[in-house]
Amino acid sequence: MIVLNNLSVIYEDETVGLENISLEFTPGEFTVLLGASGAGKSTLLRCINLLTIPTRGQVIVDGLGTLNNPKALRKHRQKTGMIFQQHQLLPRQTALKNVLIGRLAYHSTFRSFFPLPKIDQIIALDCLDRVGLLNKALTPVKQLSGGQQQRVGIARALAQQPRFLLADEPVASLDPGSSHKILANLKKICQEDGIGAVVSLHQIDLALEYGDRIIGLAGGNILFDSHPSEIKSQQLEKIYQTSSLMKTV
Structure with a gap:
C-alpha cells in the first residue's frame, strides 16, 4: 500500500500544484486520475515516487515507512514502474x-556496464511476450509504431517486477483503437499480477471503461474519489469547468 498524507506542492511562483492530498493506493487496483491539463494529475503521479518533492506532507509505503531516506526511496522506485x-x-x-533498462535497478552502476545476466534477458523477453512484441525483440524501436513503442515502455516497466505502475497520459498521443488496446492489455497484466496502477488520463470514456476507481482532480484538489459508476455528469462538468477557470486566473 502507498499512502499520501496531507501532500501539498507549491511552486516558486506560488502556484498550487496539489493542496492537502490524502490518498491510499492498494495493490491490484486500477486507479485513473481524471482531469483537464493543469489539474494536478502529473504532479500527483510524480509525487508518488518523489520525482516531484512535496512542499508538505509524506509518502508512506507499506514495508518501507516514510520515504525520508535514500535507501527506502531506492527500494520504492525499484518496485514502482513508470x-x-x-x-x-x-x-x-x-x-x-x-x-x-528496467532491470538496471537490480544491479550496481559498475555491473550495468556489462551484459546483464541470462535471467534478466529471460525476464525482458517474457515481458515483451506479454505485450505481444516478442517477434520485435531485435527490432530498433525507431522502426516501431507509436502503439508498439508504448508497449515496449510497458514491458520495460514490467521488467522491474513492480508492485505498482505509474502511467502519465500513456495513450495521449495514440489513436482511439491503439488507446483501447494499450489500456486493456495494461489492466489485464495488472489483474494477473496483482499490480496496483495509477494512470492519468483526460479521456472520460477511457476512464469509465478501464478504471476500478476514478480520482477527479481540478486545481490541485480532489473533487471526486470513487467507483466509475458513481460519477455523475454534474461532477464531470465541475472537474473540467474548475480546471478551465484555474487556467484563466
Missing part, C-alpha cells in the same frame, strides 16, 4: 535492450 506519454525510449536500440 510509463511515460512520450515513451522515453532509446530509438536506435532494440526493443529488448530498451526493456532490459
